[in-house]
Amino acid sequence: MKLDPFYLIVDSAAWIERLVPLGVKLVQLRIKERALSDIRADIRRAKAVCAAHECQLIVNDYWQLAIEEGCDFIHLGQEDLATADLAAIREAGLKLGLSTHDEAELATALAARPDYIALGPIYPTILKVMSWAPQGLDRLRDWKSRVDPLPLVAIGGLTVERIAGVFENGADSAAVVTDITRNPDPEQRTLAWIAATRSFRGEG
Ligand SMILES: Cc1ncc(COP(=O)(O)OP(=O)(O)O)c(N)n1
Ligand SMILES: Cc1nc(C(=O)O)sc1CCOP(=O)(O)O
Numbered sequence: 431m432k433l434d435p436f437y438l439i440v441d442s443a444a445w446i447e448r449l450v451p452l453g454v455k456l457v458q459l460r461i462k463e464r465a466l467s468d469i470r471a472d473i474r475r476a477k478a479v480c481a482a483h484e485c486q487l488i489v490n491d492y493w494q495l496a497i498e499e500g501c502d503f504i505h506l507g508q509e510d511l512a513t514a515d516l517a518a519i520r521e522a523g524l525k526l527g528l529s530t531h532d533e534a535e536l537a538t539a540l541a542a543r544p545d546y547i548a549l550g551p552i553y554p555t556i557l558k559v560m561s562w563a564p565q566g567l568d569r570l571r572d573w574k575s576r577v578d579p580l581p582l583v584a585i586g587g588l589t590v591e592r593i594a595g596v597f598e599n600g601a602d603s604a605a606v607v608t609d610i611t612r613n614p615d616p617e618q619r620t621l622a623w624i625a626a627t628r629s630f631r632g633e634g
């Protein structure tokens with residue numbers, strides 16, 4: 431399976447409606463602390479926009495809602511994975527991405543036979559408090575040799591300026607939140623990400 435090299439992560443359908451039409455091809459809807467009915471409504475809106483723009487939608491955490499809403503890709507962390515019904519996820523035909531932060535999590539993730547593995551935080555992140563020190567680029571290269579042939583997603587503190595480094599060290603896709611959503615001009619920054627990842631998309 432191939433992932434687009436630019437992996438946008440946002441916390442609402444409104445962001446997806448705003449940024450996906452610019453040419454984003456891989457987006458995660460990562461909503462925290464909202465009512466289930468609101469999250470379901472946002473999944474529906476996100477799904478419609480992504481279908482119209484040939485963008486792969488990945489739903490974070492809410493695997494039951496993703497199944498019920500006919501989505502085809504979810505992302506789970508290790509705590510999510512511990513309580514998820516993998517058989518139901520497979521039965522529904524969902525593809526699965528998993529987070530990893532250390533050796534034990536990598537072993538757990540590989541045993542679950544995911545469709546991609548994410549490693550983070552590569553650099554310090556301001557989005558959430560993390561229990562892990564930044565992993566760095568050497569660790570990313572090591573992870574690639576361990577997860578290959580699965581795609582490897584780099585996440586945490588990524589910026590346009592850091593894109594080349596993660597791809598040179600084994601990432602297949604670079605996931606980003608705040609470099610775009612907290613930029614004064616999210617549309618321009620999204621276009622900068624699309625341009626900066628072009629050569630890693632096989633577009634020369
Ligand atoms: C691509 C990607 N990688 C890692 C994460 C983090 O997932 P998780 O550890 O479950 O933490 P939350 O995002 O749920 O806070 C991710 N969402 N996406
Ligand atoms: C949601 C998330 N998960 C991480 C992990 O390491 O698993 S790092 C992270 C935050 C990514 O946001 P930003 O691009 O703003 O740093």
Ligand SMILES: [Mg+2]
Nearest residue numbers: 491506507510
């Ligand atoms: Mg999670």
